[in-house]
Amino acid sequence: MKTVMVKQIQKLDDIAINQYGVPSLALMENAGKSVAQEAIRMVAKKKRPCVCVVCGLGNNAGDGFVVARHLINAGIEPKIFLIGKVAKLKNDALVNCRILKKCRYPIKEAQKVTPAFKKELQKADLIVDAIFGVGLNREVGVPFKSFIEAVNDSKKPVLAVDAPSGLDGTTGKIYGVCVKAKKTVTFSFAKKGFYKAHGPEVIGKVVVVDIGIPKRLKEMKFMEKN
Numbered sequence: 001m002k003t004v005m006v007k008q009i010q011k012l013d014d015i016a017i018n019q020y021g022v023p024s025l026a027l028m029e030n031a032g033k034s035v036a037q038e039a040i041r042m043v044a045k046k047k048r049p050c051v052c053v054v055c056g057l058g059n060n061a062g063d064g065f066v067v068a069r070h071l072i073n074a075g076i077e078p079k080i081f082l083i084g085k086v087a088k089l090k091n092d093a094l095v096n097c098r099i100l101k102k103c104r105y106p107i108k109e110a111q112k113v114t115p116a117f118k119k120e121l122q123k124a125d126l127i128v129d130a131i132f133g134v135g136l137n138r139e140v141g142v143p144f145k146s147f148i149e150a151v152n153d154s155k156k157p158v159l160a161v162d163a164p165s166g167l168d169g170t171t172g173k174i175y176g177v178c179v180k181a182k183k184t185v186t187f188s189f190a191k192k193g194f195y196k197a198h199g200p201e202v203i204g205k206v207v208v209v210d211i212g213i214p215k216r217l218k219e220m221k222f223m224e225k226n
Contacts, residue, residue, distance in 0.1 A: 032066020034209040062093030064130025121154035134169035172197030
């Protein structure tokens with residue numbers, strides 16, 4: 001399996017969007033739909049599956065909102081949690097948040113871990129981790145640290161969006177705390193950090209999905225660097 005560094009995948013996305021004109025919203029839609037399909041497979045044996053989608057404030061949150069929408073379309077009504085305020089969302093994440101709101105799907109803003117939040121996690125058959133993506137490059141601070149700890153403490157199966165939150169996608173370093181996933185759905189290529197240092201302890205099974213990046217871009221020379 002080919003693996004890449006975070007800076008390579010970021011450059012790939014940037015070229016696809018800004019030079020080739022692939023809409024970033026289209027990439028996010030494809031990413032979220034692919035994660036939702038995997039989530040549906042993971043809860044297929046449950047009669048009335050309960051899924052919690054836990055979102056941060058960056059692009060990974062946008063993927064999470066898309067996941068939630070496609071789960072709803074499939075007949076699964078997830079509990080959607082946003083760590084922080086909707087007012088802090090930007091760009092594509094905000095667009096997808098607004099779609100859910102216009103469809104009157106509730107998004108619960110969470111400022112801190114509460115007993116009610118922990119109770120929802122305990123009821124879940126699956127937790128979708130859409131807190132941080134592969135771009136994380138700093139220690140996990142408050143309140144995100146406590147949310148990641150709560151997800152891990154729940155002992156519930158976790159499906160990570162692109163990377164388990166708290167993991168460095170290039171080095172495999174953990175930034176203080178990290179979601180422990182049962183499965184990670186990652187985009188375009190697996191990341192080198194999944195198989196280095198602490199990566200193998202937290203990624204679970206890795207599923208690589210195509211989100212619509214043109215094939216010729218994936219074969220460009222800068223993608224061959226180790």
